[in-house]
Amino acid sequence: MNVVLVRVDNRLIHGQILEAWVPFLQAEGIVVADDGVASDFFRETVIRMAVPREIEVIVCSVADLSKNFPGAQSEGPRSIVLFGDAGAALRAHQGGFRFERLNLGNIYSEECVVSCTPSVQLDRKELDDVLSLLRAGVAIDLRRVPTDNPPDLQSILRKVGAGEEKRL
Amino acid sequence: MGMIGVLVTTHGNLGTELIKAAELIKGPMKGIVHISVDQNKGVEDLKKEIGTAIKKVDQGKGVLILTDLFGGTPSNISLSFLKEGKVEVVTGVNLPMLLKLPDVREGMTLKEFAQFVKDYGIRNISLATEILNKKAAG
Numbered sequence: 594m595n596v597v598l599v600r601v602d603n604r605l606i607h608g609q610i611l612e613a614w615v616p617f618l619q620a621e622g623i624v625v626a627d628d629g630v631a632s633d634f635f636r637e638t639v640i641r642m643a644v645p646r647e648i649e650v651i652v653c654s655v656a657d658l659s660k661n662f663p664g665a666q667s668e669g670p671r672s673i674v675l676f677g678d679a680g681a682a683l684r685a686h687q688g689g690f691r692f693e694r695l696n697l698g699n700i701y702s703e704e705c706v707v708s709c710t711p712s713v714q715l716d717r718k719e720l721d722d723v724l725s726l727l728r729a730g731v732a733i734d735l736r737r738v739p740t741d742n743p744p745d746l747q748s749i750l751r752k753v754g755a756g757e758e759k760r761l
Numbered sequence: 762m763g764m765i766g767v768l769v770t771t772h773g774n775l776g777t778e779l780i781k782a783a784e785l786i787k788g789p790m791k792g793i794v795h796i797s798v799d800q801n802k803g804v805e806d807l808k809k810e811i812g813t814a815i816k817k818v819d820q821g822k823g824v825l826i827l828t829d830l831f832g833g834t835p836s837n838i839s840l841s842f843l844k845e846g847k848v849e850v851v852t853g854v855n856l857p858m859l860l861k862l863p864d865v866r867e868g869m870t871l872k873e874f875a876q877f878v879k880d881y882g883i884r885n886i887s888l889a890t891e892i893l894n895k896k897a898a899g
Contacts, residue, residue, distance in 0.1 A: 607832065611832050612830075635841075639837060643836070737800065
């Protein structure tokens with residue numbers, strides 16, 4: 594597959610994906626890499642039902658994503674890859690599924706330590722996972738929908754004293 | 762005798778405004794609540810909120826959940842509450858549906874009610890020139 598977007602979204606497939614990202618990217622497929630959905634037939638069915646017929650949906654565990662799509666993916670159907678949290682994206686990256694850019698769409702945390710945007714609230718663990726991804730050379734993009742003006746993550750991190758330089 | 766409970770859950774305040782618009786036309790509506798889904802709420806919190814709302818409007822006849830967009834978060838979360846005879850979900854809520862609710866809420870089972878509301882909502886989407894042409898031809 595030709596990966597046109599890798600995104601972290603607690604909501605996985607929902608309105609912003611189907612109505613904004615899919616048409617914007619002219620995506621032909623969506624991969625939901627989520628251990629919870631991959632092991633829950635009901636949730637998988639609901640997700641499959643929600644997606645228009647012409648869009649191919651693959652549901653798999655994070656480990657299977659890395660195993661079945663090793664390296665950077667640039668050939669085949671234009672695809673969006675969705676993770677439920679930053680930790681899953683990090684595991685996939687460490688497992689060998691390579692991407693240069695990661696979009697953070699909706700991350701909600703009860704115990705938020707860094708509020709990046711109203712829809713991206715990182716708790717300690719999510720922050721650590723994002724920092725690990727940054728260190729691995731992944732660029733982070735903070736947009737809910739394609740037309741958002743993404744704020745600069747580094748300056749947000751610097752403001753709260755969670756910048757990379759402190760942790761390297 | 763209790764009536765079927767109705768929960769409207771939508772992106773943003775669409776549902777509140779739909780209910781307001783319906784009440785403007787038809788007068789106050791009973792047994793209907795709205796839950797808005799915005800970017801500041803987490804999925805788990807929304808699940809709790811919707812679960813609580815279902816209990817609140819359920820008078821023993823079951824609850825119909827009306828959502829705006831199939832595949833959207835309000836709909837996705839609502840689907841996790843689906844239960845034959847207890848909870849039904851109809852997507853694509855529109856004003857004609859809401860206006861019709863009070864007229865048909867009693868005397869139908871939840872399933873009949875949900876089916877009726879769905880069909881009614883679809884039936885009330887019209888292309889004006891199509892109607893005009895039919896009238897002119899007919």
